[in-house]
Amino acid sequence: MKTEKLYQNNVYLKESKQKLLALESADGMLKAAFDATIFFPTGGGQLCDTGYIDDHKVLKVEETKDGIIWHYLEDSGSELICEQDYLMKLDWDKRFSHMQMHCGEHLLSGAFLKLFGAQNKGFHMGSDYITIDIDWGGKELTADMVQQAERLANEWIYSDMPVEIKWFKNAKEAKSLPCRKDIKNVENISVVLISDEKEIADCCACCGTHPSSTGQIGLVKITHQEKYKSMNRFYVKCGFKALEDYEDKQNVLTRLANKHSCDYSELEKILAAAKAREEEVYKKFINLKSHYINIEIDKLKLELEQPKEKSIRVFTFNQFDINDLQNMARKLKGEIKDVTVFVSEKENSCILASDGSIDCGKLVKENAQVYSGKGGGKPDLARAIFSNRENIELYLDLIEKHLR
Numbered sequence: 001m002k003t004e005k006l007y008q009n010n011v012y013l014k015e016s017k018q019k020l021l022a023l024e025s026a027d028g029m030l031k032a033a034f035d036a037t038i039f040f041p042t043g044g045g046q047l048c049d050t051g052y053i054d055d056h057k058v059l060k061v062e063e064t065k066d067g068i069i070w071h072y073l074e075d076s077g078s079e080l081i082c083e084q085d086y087l088m089k090l091d092w093d094k095r096f097s098h099m100q101m102h103c104g105e106h107l108l109s110g111a112f113l114k115l116f117g118a119q120n121k122g123f124h125m126g127s128d129y130i131t132i133d134i135d136w137g138g139k140e141l142t143a144d145m146v147q148q149a150e151r152l153a154n155e156w157i158y159s160d161m162p163v164e165i166k167w168f169k170n171a172k173e174a175k176s177l178p179c180r181k182d183i184k185n186v187e188n189i190s191v192v193l194i195s196d197e198k199e200i201a202d203c204c205a206c207c208g209t210h211p212s213s214t215g216q217i218g219l220v221k222i223t224h225q226e227k228y229k230s231m232n233r234f235y236v237k238c239g240f241k242a243l244e245d246y247e248d249k250q251n252v253l254t255r256l257a258n259k260h261s262c263d264y265s266e267l268e269k270i271l272a273a274a275k276a277r278e279e280e281v282y283k284k285f286i287n288l289k290s291h292y293i294n295i296e297i298d299k300l301k302l303e304l305e306q307p308k309e310k311s312i313r314v315f316t317f318n319q320f321d322i323n324d325l326q327n328m329a330r331k332l333k334g335e336i337k338d339v340t341v342f343v344s345e346k347e348n349s350c351i352l353a354s355d356g357s358i359d360c361g362k363l364v365k366e367n368a369q370v371y372s373g374k375g376g377g378k379p380d381l382a383r384a385i386f387s388n389r390e391n392i393e394l395y396l397d398l399i400e401k402h403l404r
Contacts, residue, residue, distance in 0.1 A: 002067030004036035008165070008190070011099065011209050013038050014092050017085045022068075029059060030073040032080065037061075038088050040095070041069050045123040046102055046208040051090040054078065093240075095209065100239030101130045102208040103163060104220040106194060107153040108132060108236060110202030113180050115149055116141070120180070121231055128241045129223070131233055138230040146222060146234070153220050156194070156201045160215035164193045179203050219243065293324060297331055304335050311403035313338065314396060318345040322383060329353040329381060339363070339403060341396060349375075349385040350392060356380040363399050371395045 001021070006013055018034040025031070032053065041063040042048040048061040057074040064070065080086065102125065109120035112134050118141065122133030134141065141149075167190055168174040171183040177191055183205045192210060194201040201214070211217065221242040225234045237245045257264040260271075300315065317325065325342035329351050332340075339358050342351040352360035360382040364375045368384040371391040375384035386392045 001035075003033060003063075003069040005069070006036050006038045007040050007209055011212070014095075015087060015089050017087050019085050020080055020082050023080055023082055026072060028075070030056065030075050030080065032071045032073055033068050034071070034086075034088075037069050037071070038090055039069070039071060040098070040209050044207045046098055046125050047127070049090055049095050049098070051088070051094075053088050054080075054086045056080070096211075097128075097239060097241060098125065099209050099211045100217045101125055101236075101241070102206075103192075103194070103210040103214065104153070104217050104236060104238035105130050105132055106192060106202040106204060106206070106210070107156050107214065107217070108149060108220055108222075108234070109134075109204070110180070110194065110200075111149040111152040111156075112136075112141075113202075115152060116145060118232075122233075128237065128244075130236045130238070132236060133228055133231045133233050135231045140227065141225075141232050146225065150220065150222050153201075157214045157217050157219065159196065160213050161194050161196045161201055162213055163210050164195075165210070166191045166193055174205060177203050179205055181205065221245065289324070293320070293328055293331075297328060300328070300332060301335055304332070304337075304340070308338060310400050311339070312396070312400050313340045314343060315341070316343040316345060320344055320346075322347050322349045322351065322385070325351045326381070326383065333380070339399070343392060343396075345389065347385070348388055348392060349383060350396075352377070352382045352384065354380055358403065363402075367398055367402070368395060370398065 006016060016038045018036050020032060020034055022033040023030060039049040039051065039058060039061045040046065041061040043063060050058050052058060053071060053073060055076045055078055058071050059074055060072045062070050062072070105123055109132060112118040112120070116136060118134045118136040120132055121135045124131045166177065167188065170187055171185045171189060174183045174189045174191055177193060178200065179191060180202065181204055183189060189205055190207055191203065192206045193203050194214060218239045219242040220236060220238050223235045223237055223245060225232055227233070253264040253267065256267055260267065262270055303315070304313070322344050325344055329336070329342055332353070336353050337355050339352060339354045339360065342353070344350065352363060354360050356379040359379040361377040361379055364377060364382045364384045368375055371386060371394050373384050373386045373391060373395055375382065377383055384395065386395065
């Protein structure tokens with residue numbers, strides 16, 4: 001027997017006692033079906049409701065093809081008995097947020113269609129945001145166009161348009177309304193109509209839950225967009241979620257403004273100036289470091305001319321990182337014959353360089369792992385990274401003995 005969907009007749013019904021008809025175990029949960037339910041199951045891009053059935057937490061709700069709605073319950077230890085009535089109680093804040101988000105999606109979709117003829121090709125609801133995929137003939141909607149659509153959707157919210165759910169026996173009857181999407185040839189079709197005496201904001205077949213008027217949405221806000229396939233994907237927050245997002249961003253702006261002792265409207269200019277100063281300092285730093293590296297290279301050239309005492313030469317630096325040492329080794333190409341190691345104390349890493357007659361990449365690949373190192377490279381240049389200085393010393397001692 002199909003489960004009666006009480007939310008279709010009254011979306012504001014928060015509690016109801018219903019008769020348990022079937023109970024099964026399912027992956028550590030209880031799976032329960034009732035004669036009727038106030039819980040919306042996952043479907044149509046919308047998340048399911050959650051809440052409680054007596055003291056059992058409702059974790060998820062799913063509808064099977066035969067019309068039975070199964071409630072997956074946390075096993076609280078208390079016994080459930082078929083043919084008895086149990087109290088269903090919604091997590092109302094979650095349900096109302098879903099209603100705000102789903103209806104907000106309708107308004108934005110209607111706005112993009114009305115203003116630009118752009119079609120909604122996809123919708124997904126997350127826990128605190130929705131995504132809408134809008135197709136505008138494969139082209140990207142401009143920032144100004146997006147703002148226009150967002151503003152129109154919010155104007156419809158402020159006008160508090162009625163949101164009606166109309167039922168039709170089949171697709172032929174449903175097509176009497178100006179739906180923005182084709183309706184499949186199925187039975188018992190619900191169509192969401194958002195309109196007043198002036199205009200229709202949206203009309204679309206939909207099985208989700210919606211408030212009775214647009215004013216209850218409060219606000220729709222597009223937070224960002226990206227290209228998705230040939231479409232425009234919008235990330236949207238609605239209602240209380242949009243308000244929370246605004247509060248979070250306002251708090252960030254306030255902290256930044258206080259830090260820079262300015263009004264938030266001046267932040268962009270002040271941060272741009274700070275960025276310019278930072279880039280200038282960075283350029284000076286790079287030039288100074290390059291000068292210092294060249295001084296070290298001149299010293300190393302003299303060192304490389306001296307007879308070596310061991311099978312490898314090791315030069316240790318505490319002020320340079322691994323990329324600096326790699327740059328140094330490349331500038332000394334032609335000067336280096338035997339295996340020469342440049343050690344960065346600050347990063348516990350080293351560069352191995354040679355004229356290629358001894359394969360540095362092989363020395364790293366075959367020996368670094370002995371001391372929990374990793375890395376690799378070419379015969380004339382390779383790098384090895386270790387977790388501590390002691391392991392570098394052990395590794396260098398190993399390859400020194402290996403090359404004697």
